[in-house]
Structures are given as C-alpha cells and as structure tokens.
Amino acid sequence: MSLKHAILTLLETEEGSGYDLLKRFKDRLGFFWNASHQQIYLQLKKMSEEGLIEFEHETQKGKPNRKVYHVTDQGKQTLMDWIHGSVKVDKVNDAMLVKLYAGHLVNPEVLLAEIQKHTDIHQRMLNTFLALEQDYLSLDDQEKPQYALPYLTLRKGILGEQAWLTWAQEVNAYLKQL
Amino acid sequence: MSLKHAILTLLETEEGSGYDLLKRFKDRLGFFWNASHQQIYLQLKKMSEEGLIEFEHETQKGKPNRKVYHVTDQGKQTLMDWIHGSVKVDKVNDAMLVKLYAGHLVNPEVLLAEIQKHTDIHQRMLNTFLALEQDYLSLDDQEKPQYALPYLTLRKGILGEQAWLTWAQEVNAYLKQL
DNA sequence: TCCTCATATGCAACAAATTGCATAATTCCG
DNA sequence: CGGAATTATGCAATTTGTTGCATATGAGGA
Numbered sequence: 001m002s003l004k005h006a007i008l009t010l011l012e013t014e015e016g017s018g019y020d021l022l023k024r025f026k027d028r029l030g031f032f033w034n035a036s037h038q039q040i041y042l043q044l045k046k047m048s049e050e051g052l053i054e055f056e057h058e059t060q061k062g063k064p065n066r067k068v069y070h071v072t073d074q075g076k077q078t079l080m081d082w083i084h085g086s087v088k089v090d091k092v093n094d095a096m097l098v099k100l101y102a103g104h105l106v107n108p109e110v111l112l113a114e115i116q117k118h119t120d121i122h123q124r125m126l127n128t129f130l131a132l133e134q135d136y137l138s139l140d141d142q143e144k145p146q147y148a149l150p151y152l153t154l155r156k157g158i159l160g161e162q163a164w165l166t167w168a169q170e171v172n173a174y175l176k177q178l
Numbered sequence: 179m180s181l182k183h184a185i186l187t188l189l190e191t192e193e194g195s196g197y198d199l200l201k202r203f204k205d206r207l208g209f210f211w212n213a214s215h216q217q218i219y220l221q222l223k224k225m226s227e228e229g230l231i232e233f234e235h236e237t238q239k240g241k242p243n244r245k246v247y248h249v250t251d252q253g254k255q256t257l258m259d260w261i262h263g264s265v266k267v268d269k270v271n272d273a274m275l276v277k278l279y280a281g282h283l284v285n286p287e288v289l290l291a292e293i294q295k296h297t298d299i300h301q302r303m304l305n306t307f308l309a310l311e312q313d314y315l316s317l318d319d320q321e322k323p324q325y326a327l328p329y330l331t332l333r334k335g336i337l338g339e340q341a342w343l344t345w346a347q348e349v350n351a352y353l354k355q356l
Numbered sequence: 357t358c359c360t361c362a363t364a365t366g367c368a369a370c371a372a373a374t375t376g377c378a379t380a381a382t383t384c385c386g
Numbered sequence: 387c388g389g390a391a392t393t394a395t396g397c398a399a400t401t402t403g404t405t406g407c408a409t410a411t412g413a414g415g416a
Contacts, residue, residue, distance in 0.1 A: 018366095084288060146282075361413085377397085384392100
C-alpha cells in the first residue's frame, strides 16, 4: 500500500494536517497522487495507531481545530525501507480508451464530446503544472537544488499532460474527418 | 466499475474465454487495461449471473476445457448505456514519483537503479506497441477503417510510453550529474 | 436571514483489487 | 523420468478505494 508512503513522504518534507495533505494532493501534486479526504483521514488514524506518525492538537480561532501530524523515527524507518525496495510499474486502467475502442457502437459526436470534456480538464492541469514550473525556474540558482527532485516529478506531470493533449488532437482530427 | 465494461467491449468485438481475455490484456492491450486472472474469472462469473454474458463449454484435446463467453442482448444494452454516459478522468497514483519526491533520503544510485528497471519495462512495452502499429500501417487502405479506433487507442499507448522514456532521460541526466 | 463556500474531521457500508492457495492436463527439455 | 512452462479455471482472506452520510465554525454574498 502506497498511500501510506505518499503520506510519509509529504509529512517528512513538512508536517501538516489531513486537510493540508488533501490540498497538497489536489492543488499541486495531482500528477503524483490522488486521494479522497475519507482515505486520508482514515489512513492518518491507522498510521498514528501504528506509531508511524504523531499529532498535536492545534487550536485555531475562527476556524475548526486541526491535528498537525509529523513523522516519528519509526515512520522515517518505514519510509526508508520502502524507498530502498522496488515499486511496481504503474497499472494502466483507462476507461476513456475502453470507450474509444468500443466507439464503433456510437456516433462520433458522442466520442468527440467526451474527448472535449477530458481535454478541458487535462489542459487545466497542464496550465497549473506550467505555472508551477515557472515558479521553480524563477528561483535563484542557490535555491534550485533543494527542489530539483520535486521539480522532476512535476516534469512528469507536464510531459504526461502534453502527451495526452497531443493524442487528443489525433483523435479529434480522425473523428471530425468521418 | 469498469472492468465489467472493458470485458463487455472485448467480448463484443470477439467472443472468448477468461484466459483469452487475460492474454489480450497482457499481450496487446496493456496500454488500455490490466487485470489479473483472479479478477477476470470472478468478474466473468458475476456477469454471467447477471445475464450480461453467456458461455458454452468447449472441449479440447490436449488442453484443459474452456468456457467461451459471448455478450447477450442485455450485456450489449449495458455497454451502450455506459458508452453514452461519461467516464471520470483517470486517477493518477504513481509510486515511482513518490519515491523520486523523497529521493533526497537516499543515494542517487538507488534512484538510478529503479529508474533503469522501469525504463527497461517501458521500452519493451513501447517496442510491442510499435510492432502493432506497423501491423496496422501495413494493412490495405480498405482494411484500415475497421481498425481505426483500436489504432487510436494504440497511439495513446505509444505516445504515453514515449513521454515516459523522455522523462526518464531527464531524470537520468540530472541524477548522473550529481 | 439564508445560502453557499472554505475549513476541518470523521464513520459505515459497499465495491474492487491484491495476495495466497489450489487443481489439472499436456508439452518440451534435459 | 522429473521438472518447468503453457493452458485453463477457481476460491478465500485481506487490503484498498468509493460512496454516502454526518457534524461544526465562520466568512461573504443575496
């Protein structure tokens, strides 16, 4: 299970609450990991019980209170063990491709509409990632090294989205020509 | 649940056994869908109970007997309903990126070895896809139209793998220069 | 005032996927 | 003759993920 390791990784970099993690996944690390708030809160509870992380209650004014989690030594060790092991190549399960494969059953318009909807979402993600890339590139040369690895993960997001959009253009061109 | 729809799509194109589906996923449609034999056999059983598919026992000599499944009218209808609806954009959960994000905790060699291992696998997949593309491109112009949509899904696999390998080169260049 | 949004956390039921185990026939190689 | 690979199917236990529901505060707009 890697949600555990994704959380350990993020908390090792910077402590935070479940809500913080949710926002980091949603706003910045969508190319990297996605998890619902239900998954995150439950996982934090379990990891806390296993002793991988600990939390302090933080009282806030004007906002609900937070539980701020940080990684314990045991958690750090778990992360180190995991990182020295090997991870599986990502399993691909792409429902959009299934639909296209079966596309002869419907009008091209149905497929075009679906592709368009997905294109909008992917374009928005790419824009987000490109903006983050600009943030990195405008850093001083002294600051860059510490963000180099996260930047490389961002590059994966950018290259992935660009490939998706290139593909969508091929599909569009074909479907419109029908 | 989309394994159901992936199976309906494949069986609608051509009837087959659980083992056939497993091989189609593994050898040809890995860019498209992946499922274990346990998942497939269980799903076939469920779909059979729901009336979406039916099977005939096929006795073989020299090999174990097979159950050859085909889609029923009800199954076809279920597929049509699904294809007219909309699918969610794929959820990304990439353990390799998590590892790279946390890469400051280990020697670059650890990351390089992992990247290399994944590169080999992705390169092999790309080669498979490119060979399939050649098969399509060498078809007569009269035959191409009926495979056009599957070909577009193949293009997704090719563009995706190429993007992955391009990214891996960036990562390699960075890690080696450390 | 009411509604929605953002912040912040959680449980319970259900669906799906993974891991481990199990069986059985034949072919192919040493 | 023994062992491994290929073909072919399946169950059970566990882990993960999804969907639905629930609660509470405060800010900002209609």
